[in-house]
Amino acid sequence: DAKTTQPTSMDCAEGRAANLPCNHSTISGNEYVYWYRQIHSQGPQYIIHGLKNNETNEMASLIITEDRKSSTLILPHATLRDTAVYYCIVRASNAGGTSYGKLTFGQGTILTVHP
């Protein structure tokens, strides 16, 4: 799986949008971009994933550049409870079902949301 690069830490004011960048310049055509987060003392939590198109769900939006070499996770209205470590992961997916959930986590971005 391709390697990702994320800033070590970021700050965001409560109520503002948090934009978390991720570089994955060696991504392959069959690799998806996944985002997980980990709140202190809890297990990681899935946020969103995408291949080429931008994606949005109830938690966040994922913007993937046209060349797919980078992406941005957007939390539109950050709250104090969004303070966590955010992991960007690139992983191949086999539509035939032979792949599985082996994820390679980096060190992630520590997002601190302050009042």
Add this chain to the structure above:
Amino acid sequence: DTGVSQDPRHKITKRGQNVTFRCDPISEHNRLYWYRQTLGQGPEFLTYFQNEAQLEKSRLLSDRFSAERPKGSFSTLEIQRTEQGDSAMYLCASSPEGAGGNTGELFFGEGSRLTVL
């Protein structure tokens, strides 16, 4: 609560002792994973089960580590002759992935924190 359950949440042991962790995945999830996380690092993959079959083991999983999933439901991770370097959070995750493809979403438990003195 129908999430992934892990037990115990915390374990303190002396070097050389054996410890066992249990994971109960979400019901009907046929895939189960163990990860290890040390302070300041992201989780690292240890092993993966599909039903009762252990299909992959990381090189991180030394011969002191053994994982089982005897009936394809709960799983245990045993560490024999613990060392101080085994101190970490041991995370279990499950997923409903199957032959029909996958979304890549893993459901993690809250982890079992091991401290080896």
